[in-house]
Amino acid sequence: MKPAAKGGRQAKGPTQRQLRAGELVRHALVDILRHGDLHDEVLDKVSVTVTEVRLSPDLKHAICFVEPLGGVQADTVLDALNRHARFLRGRLGREIDMKFTPDLKFVHDHSFDEAARMEALFRRPEIRRDIEDGEDQ
Numbered sequence: 420m421k422p423a424a425k426g427g428r429q430a431k432g433p434t435q436r437q438l439r440a441g442e443l444v445r446h447a448l449v450d451i452l453r454h455g456d457l458h459d460e461v462l463d464k465v466s467v468t469v470t471e472v473r474l475s476p477d478l479k480h481a482i483c484f485v486e487p488l489g490g491v492q493a494d495t496v497l498d499a500l501n502r503h504a505r506f507l508r509g510r511l512g513r514e515i516d517m518k519f520t521p522d523l524k525f526v527h528d529h530s531f532d533e534a535a536r537m538e539a540l541f542r543r544p545e546i547r548r549d550i551e552d553g554e555d556q
Contacts, residue, residue, distance in 0.1 A: 433473065440517065441472040444481055447514040448472070448523075451507060461499040465491040470528045474521060481521035484528035493527045500525040 433441070448469050455463070471484040487496035500507070504523045512520035540546055 434476070437474045437476065437478070440478050441474045441481070443515055443517070444474070444511065444521065445469050445472040445483075447511055448483060448507065451510045451514065456510070457499075457503050457506070459499050459503065461491065461495050462503075465496055467496060467500070470530065477519075478517065479519050479521055481523050483523055483525045484530075485525055486528045486531055497525050497527055 452462075452467055452469070457463075466488040468486045468488060469483055470486055473482045473484075474480070483500075485497070485500065487493050501524065504525065508520055508523050511523070541550070
């Protein structure tokens with residue numbers, strides 16, 4: 420059982436502070452990546468979408484969920500981004516107004532793949548039939 424937070428409540432997910440800071444970092448990263456200051460063959464050929472940034476409770480570590488576009492393998496793009504994480508952190512420090520600039524770790528966002536898988540499931544005839552039967556009731 421998790422320890423109770425203030426007031427005897429159970430801690431549930433990120434705080435408002437973490438969410439606000441995550442969005443601030445995400446927008447700044449998008450601007451930095453859009454300007455193309457990274458001189459890397461892999462990243463020059465691809466557009467990267469930063470879908471979410473999750474910050475640790477102390478706001479010192481950020482996990483950045485990204486989705487590469489342009490037909491390049493996600494692993495290749497993630498390796499390049501993680502290789503340049505220190506440079507990106509330096510640029511990020513100039514763009515955001517936070518006490519600490521978080522360390523960055525880039526991971527692949529699988530939510531698009533999962534959404535496509537679910538969409539394919541809903542299109543299957545036997546699933547579609549069950550959904551339509553449920554709507555009639």
